[in-house]
Structure formats: C-alpha cells, structure tokens
Amino acid sequence: MKNLSFLIILSITFINSCNNVDNEVQGVWVIDTYQGQFQLLTNGICFEEDHRCTLPMVNINERHTDKEVGSWKTFYKDGKYYLEITTNNSNFNDTYEIVNLKKIKDAETGGFIMKMTLVSDCSTLYCTKALL
8 A cells, every 4th residue: 555655646746747847848938059950040949838839940951941830748758858849840850858957047137047958869959938
C-alpha cells in the first residue's frame, strides 16, 4: 500500500512538472540570436495554449516562407525536458532540448523576463519572453 501511494504521488508530481514547463513555454517569444543553416526574416515564435505554434519566416534561396504554423508539445526524458515542434518547415520541424528555462530580473526595465535556449542537432535558438 505504501508503494502504491508513493507511485501515485510521484505520478502527480511528474504531471505537474510537465504542466509547469508547458505554462512557462506558452506565449510569445523573441529569438534573440540563433545558430542554424537558415536566415530568419522575422524573429517571433508563439506557443499557444492549444499547442499550436506560429513560427518565424525564413529566407531560403532568395525566397521566403509564408507565415509558418505547426504544433508543439513538451516531454520529459532521461532527466531533461524537450520541446517537439511539428511543422512542414524543415528548419523548425525538430525536437529541442529545453536548456536554461528561467525567470530573471531585467535590469533595464526592473520587470521580469523569461529566458530559454532550445538546442537540437541542427540549430540552437536563444529566446526571450517578456512577463507582464
């Protein structure tokens, strides 16, 4: 009985931590800098509560993509959190490790901002989100 109670508590804790990551990822982010084999024309990325996302426009061989959309989800594996973006845009259709997701005080405004680094095999995105 004690083992069952422990497993239930552990499961609830895990579900809550995944929901907290979802809540922190949700919102409008600015890609401050990036490393990848593409050129951004816009630098906003939006993760909606319904798990849809709007991605930046990308310049490809003198052409640009239209407003890109996709879906997103977070998951926990091997002690790390990941963000999976599913889209037709091959530049963003990837699984990213969520690194340095943290709330920090903005010295310029006195308010708080969120910082997040998304790392995949193909690219790294350094992002900031203003907190109201």
